[in-house]
Amino acid sequence: MQILYIKVEGGAPVNHPAFADNLIAAFGEIPSNWELFVRIEKPTPTLYQLLDSEDSVYTQVAGGWTDVWALREMSAEEKAAKQQEVKNAWAMRDQAANFIAWLFDEATNAFVPPIPRPATGNYRWSGAEANWKEAPGYPDTDDPYKFDFTQWVWVAV
Numbered sequence: 001m002q003i004l005y006i007k008v009e010g011g012a013p014v015n016h017p018a019f020a021d022n023l024i025a026a027f028g029e030i031p032s033n034w035e036l037f038v039r040i041e042k043p044t045p046t047l048y049q050l051l052d053s054e055d056s057v058y059t060q061v062a063g064g065w066t067d068v069w070a071l072r073e074m075s076a077e078e079k080a081a082k083q084q085e086v087k088n089a090w091a092m093r094d095q096a097a098n099f100i101a102w103l104f105d106e107a108t109n110a111f112v113p114p115i116p117r118p119a120t121g122n123y124r125w126s127g128a129e130a131n132w133k134e135a136p137g138y139p140d141t142d143d144p145y146k147f148d149f150t151q152w153v154w155v156a157v
Contacts (some may be wrong), residue, residue, distance in 0.1 A: 036064030098127035098149040
């Protein structure tokens with residue numbers, strides 16, 4: 001693991017952290033106005049969180065400096081807009097009527113079947129039966145196909 005330092009003037013960080021090896025190569029030692037820096041990787045927001053900035057803020061902590069990231073929960077309006085995008089895309093799907101029984105799950109921001117898919121076998125959702133149904137395998141050719149849920153067959157595209 002590479003050790004980092006950041007230049008500090010008047011109690012404030014200057015520029016960006018540098019590797020200790022580079023400072024030693026340049027100055028023969030770590031200069032006294034460079035302080036230890038601990039890199040904190042940019043967090044991955046959860047489903048309903050946002051980073052306020054793509055850049056961290058360098059903040060002094062006990063023993064040195066570190067990255068601080070501004071992560072926040074989405075507002076009710078932002079959350080509703082994100083969910084609406086998924087609902088709109090779901091409604092525009094090819095053969096969307098086949099999936100009318102599926103339910104929107106707010107926790108995952110996705111539609112889920114009302115009945116879990118069987119763990120084994122080649123099953124597809126049958127909207128006509130509101131259940132999973134064994135489906136024929138994909139044709140063994142190089143031609144493109146799509147599944148027709150009304151006729152329950154693969155059709156050439």
